[in-house]
Each structure stands twice: as C-alpha cells, then as structure tokens.
Amino acid sequence: GEDVEQSLFLSVREGDSSVINCTYTDSSSTYLYWYKQEPGAGLQLLTYIFSNMDMKQDQRLTVLLNKKDKHLSLRIADTQTGDSAIYFCAESIVGKLIFGQGTELSVKP
Amino acid sequence: DAEITQSPRHKITETGRQVTLACHQTWNHNNMFWYRQDLGHGLRLIHYSYGVQDTNKGEVSDGYSVSRSNTEDLPLTLESAASSQTSVYFCASSEFSASTPGGDEQFFGPGTRLTVL
Numbered sequence: 624g625e626d627v628e629q630s631l632f633l634s635v636r637e638g639d640s641s642v643i644n645c646t647y648t649d650s651s652s653t654y655l656y657w658y659k660q661e662p663g664a665g666l667q668l669l670t671y672i673f674s675n676m677d678m679k680q681d682q683r684l685t686v687l688l689n690k691k692d693k694h695l696s697l698r699i700a701d702t703q704t705g706d707s708a709i710y711f712c713a714e715s716i717v718g719k720l721i722f723g724q725g726t727e728l729s730v731k732p
Numbered sequence: 733d734a735e736i737t738q739s740p741r742h743k744i745t746e747t748g749r750q751v752t753l754a755c756h757q758t759w760n761h762n763n764m765f766w767y768r769q770d771l772g773h774g775l776r777l778i779h780y781s782y783g784v785q786d787t788n789k790g791e792v793s794d795g796y797s798v799s800r801s802n803t804e805d806l807p808l809t810l811e812s813a814a815s816s817q818t819s820v821y822f823c824a825s826s827e828f829s830a831s832t833p834g835g836d837e838q839f840f841g842p843g844t845r846l847t848v849l
Binding site: 627629631654656658663664665666667668671711715718719720721722723724725 | 777780822842
C-alpha cells in the first residue's frame with residue numbers, strides 16, 4: 624500500500640541545522656517532493672529529487688534519498704525564524720501525490 | 733501571472749446543507765486535485781481529474797462529488813454536509829510530464845476553511 628510517514632514536530636535554535644525525515648513505501652515513485660506550508664497558506668514546492676539520485680543540494684537545502692531503506696530527508700542549514708512552517712514530503716505515483724502528515728518546524732531565536 | 737484561486741476562503745454551514753467550493757486555475761493544466769487537511773492526517777486526496785469530463789475518486793471521496801466541464805474549473809460539492817467534513821480544503825493543479833524537471837509538481841490554491849455546525 625501507499626504510505627508516507629513523518630514525525631510531527633521538530634524544534635531547533637536559530638542558526639542550527641534542521642533535519643526532517645520521511646519514509647515512504649512505494650519503490651516505483653519517480654519523484655519525491657518537499658513542500659512548505661506557512662500559516663494560513665497553501666503548499667509551495669520547496670524542492671524535489673528524482674528517484675535515481677542520492678542527493679540534491681539547493682542553497683541551504685540538502686535532500687538525501689536512500690532508496691534501499693525508502694528514506695528521504697531534508698536538511699536546512701543555518702535555520703532562520705522565517706523557516707518556521709509545516710514541511711510535507713510526498714511521493715509521486717502515476718501523477719498523484721501521496722503526502723506525509725507534515726512536520727511542524729519551530730525555530731527559536 | 734498564472735494562478736490557482738479558491739472561493740470562498742471561509743465558509744460556515746449547517747449539517748445537511750449542500751455546499752460547493754470553487755477552484756479556478758489559469759495554468760491551463762490538465763490535472764486538478766482536491767485535498768482535505770486535518771491535524772495528524774496531512775493532506776488526503778478527495779477527488780481528481782486528468783482532463784475535461786474525467787473524474788476519479790481519491791482515498792476519502794465519500795460524501796463529495798466533482799465535475800469537470802472545462803479545463804479551468806473543478807468545483808467540489810458536499811451533497812449533505814456533515815460535521816466530520818469540517819476541514820481545510822485545498823485545490824491543486826499540475827501538468828504531468830515525465831520529461832520535465834520536477835515531473836508532476838502540483839501548484840496549490842490558498843485553501844478554503846469549512847466549518848459544518
């Protein structure tokens with residue numbers, strides 16, 4: 624079956640690195656995504672990784688993909704208060720996205 | 733700029749009433765989706781459409797219906813609203829292409845907060 628799991632909360636101090644983890648079940652997913660949701664808003668695509676890649680770096684963001692363990696992580700370097708939001712991972716299956724529950728990131732000054 | 737809009741942004745209704753939530757996109761995307769967001773559940777797919785006259789059920793479709801008469805709009809109807817349908821509803825659109833970087837990235841509307849009393 625299709626299932627994506629994330630921990631619900633993460634709290635870090637400003638300037639530290641944040642690591643948000645995600646596990647998925649469908650090994651046929653072509654793309655895996657990270658979306659960000661700020662309070663009262665819709666979801667915005669943060670980054671994505673193609674399933675044949677192990678790592679993708681985009682400025683302060685690093686995505687790691689372990690296909691063997693079906694594990695995806697998002698690392699945010701030098702976390703800022705503006706990074707406080709809910710982060711969703713999602714796997715792509717035949718044009719549909721299956722989302723995790725979302726991880727609420729709280730950044731303390 | 734292309735966008736996806738939802739209306740109303742907030743709605744309060746009573747149990748048993750029919751409610752329709754609007755979704756309009758100017759991306760000219762073929763694919764459109766409706767999700768509901770509840771604490772602890774993330775986003776769950778209600779219905780989706782891959783083109784005009786095409787509709788499909790998602791994982792939580794009971795009590796909801798959609799119709800797709802044109803590319804731009806996918807209205808979501810709650811036939812007889814129930815308190816369990818109190819939620820935040822998001823519409824999204826995409827244009828899946830295996831050759832496009834990002835594949836099937838979905839673009840989301842701002843959401844509709846629905847309260848059923």
